[in-house]
Amino acid sequence: MLVSVSSQIQCSKRPAISSQVIQFLMGVLIFHALELVSVAQVQPKGPVLPEAIVNQLPERVGAWTRGDVPRRVEPKGIFEYMDGAGELYLGYRFKFLEVHDYASANQGNILVELYWMESADDAYGLLSGDWDGDVVDLGAQTAVTTNLPATGEIRALYGAGLLRIWSGNLYARIIAYEESDESKKAVLAIGRAIVAGRANSPAPSLVKGLPAEITPRFRLQPKHIVFLRSHLVLNSVYYLSSENLLDLGLGCEVAATSFSSSLPGAQGKPVHLLLVRYPSAEAARQALKHFQKIYLAEKYLGPTVFSGEQGIVQIEDGWLGFARTGSNLALVFECPDEESAKLFIQGAAQTFHKIEASDE
Amino acid sequence: MSEDKQVITRRDFLRGAVEVTAGVSLLAAGIETTEAAPTGKSQVVLVRHENVLDAKHAVNSAALLQMLFQLLGQVTGEPNMKLAWRSLVKTDDVVGLVHTNHLNATHKELIDLVRSTLMEAGLSERNIRMAQGGADQARACTALIALPALKAHWLTGIGTVLKNYITFSDSPSSYHDAQNYKLGEIWNMPHVKGKTKLVVVDALRPLCDKGPQADPRYMWDYKGLIGGTDPVAVETICLKILLQKRQALRGEPWPLSPPPLCVEMADTRYGLGTSRLEEIRLERLGWSTDSLV
Numbered sequence: 001m002l003v004s005v006s007s008q009i010q011c012s013k014r015p016a017i018s019s020q021v022i023q024f025l026m027g028v029l030i031f032h033a034l035e036l037v038s039v040a041q042v043q044p045k046g047p048v049l050p051e052a053i054v055n056q057l058p059e060r061v062g063a064w065t066r067g068d069v070p071r072r073v074e075p076k077g078i079f080e081y082m083d084g085a086g087e088l089y090l091g092y093r094f095k096f097l098e099v100h101d102y103a104s105a106n107q108g109n110i111l112v113e114l115y116w117m118e119s120a121d122d123a124y125g126l127l128s129g130d131w132d133g134d135v136v137d138l139g140a141q142t143a144v145t146t147n148l149p150a151t152g153e154i155r156a157l158y159g160a161g162l163l164r165i166w167s168g169n170l171y172a173r174i175i176a177y178e179e180s181d182e183s184k185k186a187v188l189a190i191g192r193a194i195v196a197g198r199a200n201s202p203a204p205s206l207v208k209g210l211p212a213e214i215t216p217r218f219r220l221q222p223k224h225i226v227f228l229r230s231h232l233v234l235n236s237v238y239y240l241s242s243e244n245l246l247d248l249g250l251g252c253e254v255a256a257t258s259f260s261s262s263l264p265g266a267q268g269k270p271v272h273l274l275l276v277r278y279p280s281a282e283a284a285r286q287a288l289k290h291f292q293k294i295y296l297a298e299k300y301l302g303p304t305v306f307s308g309e310q311g312i313v314q315i316e317d318g319w320l321g322f323a324r325t326g327s328n329l330a331l332v333f334e335c336p337d338e339e340s341a342k343l344f345i346q347g348a349a350q351t352f353h354k355i356e357a358s359d360e
Numbered sequence: 361m362s363e364d365k366q367v368i369t370r371r372d373f374l375r376g377a378v379e380v381t382a383g384v385s386l387l388a389a390g391i392e393t394t395e396a397a398p399t400g401k402s403q404v405v406l407v408r409h410e411n412v413l414d415a416k417h418a419v420n421s422a423a424l425l426q427m428l429f430q431l432l433g434q435v436t437g438e439p440n441m442k443l444a445w446r447s448l449v450k451t452d453d454v455v456g457l458v459h460t461n462h463l464n465a466t467h468k469e470l471i472d473l474v475r476s477t478l479m480e481a482g483l484s485e486r487n488i489r490m491a492q493g494g495a496d497q498a499r500a501c502t503a504l505i506a507l508p509a510l511k512a513h514w515l516t517g518i519g520t521v522l523k524n525y526i527t528f529s530d531s532p533s534s535y536h537d538a539q540n541y542k543l544g545e546i547w548n549m550p551h552v553k554g555k556t557k558l559v560v561v562d563a564l565r566p567l568c569d570k571g572p573q574a575d576p577r578y579m580w581d582y583k584g585l586i587g588g589t590d591p592v593a594v595e596t597i598c599l600k601i602l603l604q605k606r607q608a609l610r611g612e613p614w615p616l617s618p619p620p621l622c623v624e625m626a627d628t629r630y631g632l633g634t635s636r637l638e639e640i641r642l643e644r645l646g647w648s649t650d651s652l653v
Contacts, residue, residue, distance in 0.1 A: 085572030316374035
């Protein structure tokens with residue numbers, strides 16, 4: 001009901017709005033805001049849709065017209081909306097999804113999905129699942145650029161009709177089912193409307209703290225950076241196990257990435273780094289214990305070459321290093337030698353140290 | 361396998377404790393063609409038609425019918441569609457069409473053609489059911505035609521043939537996540553076992569990345585049907601196509617993650633067919649450009 005009231009507000013095209021028009025629109029907005037307050041007072045239960053976004057979505061864009069009533073999907077209902085896919089969003093701190101449909105007579109529909117998350121980190125995490133696509137600056141009127149900035153600076157990516165956006169605690173997917181020059185313009189216009197007036201958030205601190213290189217031999221691969229919380233998402237990035245060996249969950253923060261190696265031949269394969277922050281030191285301790293018991297079963301049960309909560313061992317695909325300090329756990333996989341594993345663990349320790357210093 | 365429980369780790373793969381998966385072995389191994397085909401191998405038929413989709417991905421039903429005819433003829437050895445269907449199902453069978461209804465769904469045109477040609481073969485319309493959706497759907501059928509669409513899946517690696525029956529378990533969540541390697545188990549449940557007469561994979565416009573939602577960047581007009589009576593062999597060829605497409609997109613190997621455990625397990629644990637390329641006879645018909653296998 002709240003939506004249908006607010007969605008009557010038109011906020012169509014962005015350019016060249018006169019001051020009188022702005023004053024008029026402000027008046028309409030205030031009127032509707034007051035109206036919404038009164039409606040909300042008689043409907044005290046249930047979260048209220050973020051009206052700012054609803055109001056900003058254009059009613060018409062190019063050949064497409066927005067439907068009057070958006071759908072709203074709560075966490076409990078997400079599998080009905082996307083069978084077999086809801087685990088991704090529940091793997092982050094998902095609040096609810098708002099779906100808008102734009103219809104056209106003969107150019108296919110445009111679907112707008114607004115995923116409202118608990119934090120900007122969660123929304124960043126969803127975008128970080130795939131950095132491919134054309135980088136888009138939605139603050140500019142001419143939107144697409146192909147220069148790739150650092151991943152923490154990327155706010156939107158476009159490809160083949162699909163625009164994905166990270167804007168504060170919002171992750172948005174806007175997809176034109178029939179891509180054309182016109183649909184692309186419409187998709188980008190909707191994207192600009194969504195982010196208008198919203199402040200950019202910084203990338204998660206774990207991501208910002210990642211070293212650009214571990215000696216000149218190993219360079220960070222920005223397009224492989226993923227922020228996550230769930231072992232299902234980790235397995236879709238770097239498969240460790242059918243079980244949640246690292247006890248990941250919504251209280252955890254994880255930066256997963258890889259580093260290219262300049263070493264020749266087989267030693268030149270990428271090195272994979274995981275940085276995990278647990279809710280407590282005890283949670284981190286238990287997680288490492290769990291990981292060691294299953295993943296390092298032979299080392300754990302037989303003669304050990306490591307002890308305590310830091311170690312470097314050689315396994316089938318190279319050298320593996322791990323280190324826990326407090327609530328932080330670093331793991332590095334597929335290092336070409338023991339020395340490089342040590343360097344990665346040291347680099348991870350410095351990253352954690354920097355983050356904790358900035359937290360303080 | 362790891363100690364004392366059903367936990368599969370990356371190290372198990374590396375050690376070969378889980379036998380080399382199709383996903384791994386497919387990257388290196390070649391696939392035999394019709395010319396080299398000895399008997400005793402599982403047959404998989406790949407049919408493609410350059411004009412089955414137009415520029416807007418709309419289906420040309422006449423071309424699709426031709427492809428279905430070719431596929432059925434090659435699988436059964438029969439000279440026409442009627443005899444081909446009659447060699448697979450009886451006229452009094454209750455036939456369930458098991459399509460994919462989400463994330464790159466099976467094209468309706470394919471379902472309609474299967475239905476109409478079954479009717480032309482003598483089956484009554486009321487005995488042809490849409491069987492996707494639950495165990496009771498399978499129980500009500502005496503024969504099943506699997507009609508999945510070709511796609512990767514973010515929880516199982518591949519989400520095509522084996523996963524298509526997940527609702528027949530009445531407990532789909534029991535086969536997600538860590539339990540996805542058990543998908544083959546469903547095909548051996550009493551209400552499913554032995555009923556599948558043919559697998560026809562809709563590979564007209566596959567999805568080669570994991571999703572979980574369809575992303576048009578990873579869909580392409582492959583314009584194919586892939587069929588056979590060995591579901592694991594068909595899945596293995598599907599996997600090969602997905603992996604080759606991913607490698608072509610990235611210019612380097614781009615493995616599926618998580619690895620498609622269910623494929624090899626369907627072979628070695630559940631005995632549903634073969635995931636070993638040396639035991640598969642691939643027969644190609646029609647358009648050959650960028651076939652990827």
